[in-house]
Amino acid sequence: MSHKSLFKKIFQTLEQQGYQGRMISVEHLAELQTEIEQRYYQGEMAREVYDEEPCKKFEFTNPAALPEARSLIIAAAPQPPVEATFHVNGQPFPALIPPTYFFYTDASIHQLLDSVLGPEGYHLVKARLPLKLLAVRSGLAQYGRNNITYIPGMGSFHRPVAFYTDLPCETDSWGAAAFMPRCSTCQVCCKICPTGAITPDRFLIHAERCLTLHNESDRDFPEWIDPAWHNCIIGCLECQSSCPANKDVAARTDHKAQFSEEETALLLQGTPQEQLLPETQSKIKDLEIVEFGYFHLLPRNLRVLFQQQKILA
Ligand code: B12
Ligand code: SF4
Ligand code: SF4
Structure with missing residues (x-):
């Protein structure tokens, strides 16, 4: 299958599940790193947050498991808050867990991408990157004033995830960071x-x-x-x-x-x-x-x- 057809198939497959995605070249990783590091060294980011995991484990170079990676696919799945009900003194007590804490959509996106790319001989490796910045600069999402990202049809109730792949990036959607109007x-x-x-x-x-x-x-x-x-x-x-x-x-x-x-x-x-x-x-x-x-x-x-x-x- 041609790269163009594969590219089309990837995004069609995601959309059929109600997911959305974009692809960018790994060439933008250096820019991503510079932006984050500049904010860090200018004191805009709280050290107690960014010196800890997962931020200290961000990797802005191709992963050891896929050194020949050429592109990044950033995708997101809608994820509503989850309610669990507890009982105390005979009373039901519903309590919420926000989106984000449910990994199942990462696995589902991985599986879908692999079903398209695997048979064509391409590989996928999950990325450890600042996902909001990646989602916004890839054109998938926009920042809200609350610093969380929004995707049309999903609002902010989505979970983003990114994968490196060795598929060449023929349609790169990299752009400036957008703010929700x-x-x-x-x-x-x-x-x-x-x-x-x-x-x-x-x-x-x-x-x-x-x-x-x-x-x-x-x-x-x-x-x-x-x-x-x-x-x-x-x-x-x-x-x-x-x-x-x-x-x-x-x-x-x-x-x-x-x-x-x-x-x-x-x-x-x-x-x-x-x-x-x-x-x-x-x-x-x-x-x-x-x-x-x-x-x-x-x-x-x-x-x-x-x-x-x-x-x-
Ligand atoms: C560290 C972290 C936290 C920290 C710090 C939060 C923060 N804002 O940095 C804490 C623990 C506080 C936190 C809290 C929450 N988090 Co959090 N967190 C992360 C993590 C691991 C990294 C975030 C990061 O990259 N920070 C670095 C900063 C610098 O990046 P940034 O926030 O995108 O900032 C950019 C903008 O400010 C932009 N910018 C600056 N100025 C301007 C001006 C304009 C005009 C524009 C357009 C842009 C712009 O540039 C900055 C980058 O250079 C990600 C997972 C991941 N791997 O990415 C999850 C993640 C961002 N968190 C998430 C969520 C949902 C939350 C919470 C709602 C928790 C919850 N579920 O209950 C809260 C929300 C807090 C908030 N309002 O932001 C989701 C966001 C999903 C989404 N819809 O966007 C993520 C992606 C996890 C996931 N996989 O789902 N989180
Ligand atoms: S629309 Fe923007 S400013 Fe208003 S609550 Fe949402 S994120 Fe905040
Ligand atoms: S920024 Fe404020 S409202 Fe938003 S998650 Fe943090 S404490 Fe809650």
């Missing part, structure tokens, strides 16, 4: 962000203030965080769920596990995963928190949510 007359996210992480005076968020950084961490919550600000099992949804650009997608939630009173009590006590009943383990696995290494944070994060609702003292 509607943000120029809107500041809803700045006002709603509980921690003041989004400020109108600069585009980058004050990442060190983002609630997500703190409730994804093992460290005790800093004193300046009001417990009432927590709104998810992990992460935070405030600047996305309030955004008018998400109006058409915000109502969708995937309903997953229901945890009984006994299961909720065991989780709150911090019972090790392997000591939970197999059906509880399977529900937890379904939430993908285990894969992310966040299972141990559940007792603390659930407790703070329940206390806020006065369900627990």
Whole structure:
């Protein structure tokens, strides 16, 4: 098959699944690296965030597993927030996990790309890169003022992923970073962000203030965080769920596990995963928190949510 036909087939295959994608040449990696490093050295990026994984593991050169990579495919799949229901004192308590924490779409995109490229002898390797910048500069997405990226039809409720491939890049969509036009007359996210992480005076968020950084961490919550600000099992949804650009997608939630009173009590006590009943383990696995290494944070994060609702003292 010609490169042009392959290129067409890749994007048709993604679109048939409701996904979207773009392709750029690996030649732009150096520019991507310079942009990120300049911001870092100019002090725009919080060192406590960018000196840690996954940012410190960004790789701006072809991966060892595919040194002859010629292009990058950046793709995104719609991903709604997920709801899990817990039970405390006879009361059901629905709690949300934002998009991002579910890997299944990465595997699905990988599989689809491989089904097109594999039979033609091309290879794919997952990239460790700044995905928002890549999505925006490839033309797949636009930045919102909240510093999250938006794709038509998906809003910000999508999960991006990128793959290196040895397929030559014949249609390169690299361009300048775009800002969602509607943000120029809107500041809803700045006002709603509980921690003041989004400020109108600069585009980058004050990442060190983002609630997500703190409730994804093992460290005790800093004193300046009001417990009432927590709104998810992990992460935070405030600047996305309030955004008018998400109006058409915000109502969708995937309903997953229901945890009984006994299961909720065991989780709150911090019972090790392997000591939970197999059906509880399977529900937890379904939430993908285990894969992310966040299972141990559940007792603390659930407790703070329940206390806020006065369900627990
Ligand atoms: C580090 C990180 C964090 C840190 C720091 C966040 C940050 N803004 O950098 C913390 C822990 C705080 C965090 C929080 C969240 N994160 Co996060 N995070 C990442 C990670 C690992 C890297 C982000 C990164 O590259 N930062 C570097 C900075 C410099 O890049 P940037 O934010 O894109 O900044 C660019 C713009 O500011 C632009 N720019 C600057 N000035 C101007 C001016 C104009 C006019 C324009 C157009 C552009 C522009 O240039 C900068 C780059 O040079 C990615 C995964 C990945 N591998 O990419 C996920 C990722 C970005 N996170 C994601 C999400 C969803 C979140 C949360 C909503 C958490 C949640 N799910 O509950 C919050 C949102 C916070 C927010 N409002 O941004 C998603 C975003 C999906 C999407 N729709 O865009 C990602 C891609 C993970 C994933 N695979 O889904 N995150
Ligand atoms: S809330 Fe308003 S300013 Fe913020 S990202 Fe959404 S449209 Fe843009
Ligand atoms: S995720 Fe929450 S804390 Fe972080 S910037 Fe958005 S609203 Fe603010």
